[in-house]
Amino acid sequence: QAVSCGDDLVTLLSDRGAVFCVDSTHTPFTPSDVCFCCFSTPKALCNIQVSQVACGSQHSVALTKDGQVYTWGQDSRGQLGLGKVKTDANSPQHLRSLSAIPLVQVAAGGEQSFALSVSGGVFGWGRNDRGQLGLGDTTGKKKQNTYIHVHVLKIIHISCGKDHTAVLTKDGAVFTFGSGQYGQLGHNSFRDELRPRLVAELWGAKVTKIACGRYSTVLKQLHRDISPVQLPVCDGSEVKENGL
Known part of the structure; x- marks a missing residue:
């Protein structure tokens, strides 16, 4: 199973x-x-x-x-x-x-x-x-x-990397927090986030699944897939092991 x-x-x-x-x-x-x-x-x-x-x-x-x-x-x-x-x-x-x-x-x-x-x-x-x-x-x-606390949104799924976390809400929004060293948070930066932060580039999208690798985050949007390259996250070239 x-x-x-x-x-x-x-x-x-x-x-x-x-x-x-x-x-x-x-x-x-x-x-x-x-x-x-x-x-x-x-x-x-x-x-x-x-x-x-x-x-x-x-x-x-x-x-x-x-x-x-x-x-x-x-x-x-x-x-x-x-x-x-x-x-x-x-x-x-x-x-x-x-x-x-x-x-x-x-x-x-x-x-x-x-x-x-x-x-x-x-x-x-x-x-x-x-x-x-x-x-x-x-x-x-x-x-x-x-x-x-993630504002007033209901969380329906959690996924963890080595030292970062992603959560998916009922409305299909994604929040990430933790280490941003390799861009795994998707916020167009390499900064750490100490609180859940909305991935703004996904605003209006309906994300249905999230999965964190060791130093990466992958999402699935309704009707189409989103690869890490389509978001401002690391493409894996800076990481020896991507954890997927």
């Missing part, structure tokens, strides 16, 4: 809601070698149906079908949302502070994580040194009590 990859971790989600993980640093493989004998299911998720998985550089986030969030992996920047200092987790940890909030999506970037509620509320935690949490500052957050 879905696959998500970090720097060393590959996570698969089956159509029955089962999660399978493999750490390529311990179990190296090439695409032709992939088989389910290489993968293992985290014990904490063995009897739980999962609807979404997302991987950051060294951590993973899962959303269950009943709206609960689990995180595991490296927690050097608070990306697991456990509220502790540098407490890595080898097994999925339940984020109980989000239990009462009806959630529809989780997303993960380099060392940041997000959860999206049914009402369009966005909760972010983890690394924030480039403003990738969109809070107007560069202070990291170790808990999920940070709420991101």
Whole structure:
């Protein structure tokens, strides 16, 4: 049903809601070698149906079908949302502070994580040194009590790069924030944005999908595709790895 990859971790989600993980640093493989004998299911998720998985550089986030969030992996920047200092987790940890909030999506970037509620509320935690949490500052957050405001628009999707973030609203508008080092924010500059900023060149367009690579952002507009070259973003020539 879905696959998500970090720097060393590959996570698969089956159509029955089962999660399978493999750490390529311990179990190296090439695409032709992939088989389910290489993968293992985290014990904490063995009897739980999962609807979404997302991987950051060294951590993973899962959303269950009943709206609960689990995180595991490296927690050097608070990306697991456990509220502790540098407490890595080898097994999925339940984020109980989000239990009462009806959630529809989780997303993960380099060392940041997000959860999206049914009402369009966005909760972010983890690394924030480039403003990738969109809070107007560069202070990291170790808990999920940070709420991101994008005017009065309802957010329906979140995508994360290594240290930048893009959100899509119900009306088809796109806001980006975080690192602009390679032009990945689409604002005709290489500046960082600490708060969500509307991509003005898309004004009036109806964007239906967004996806962030490591240092890039790709959009799909209703009835036609938009390539990064059509927007004032990096064409990839300045980046050794485009993350797509």
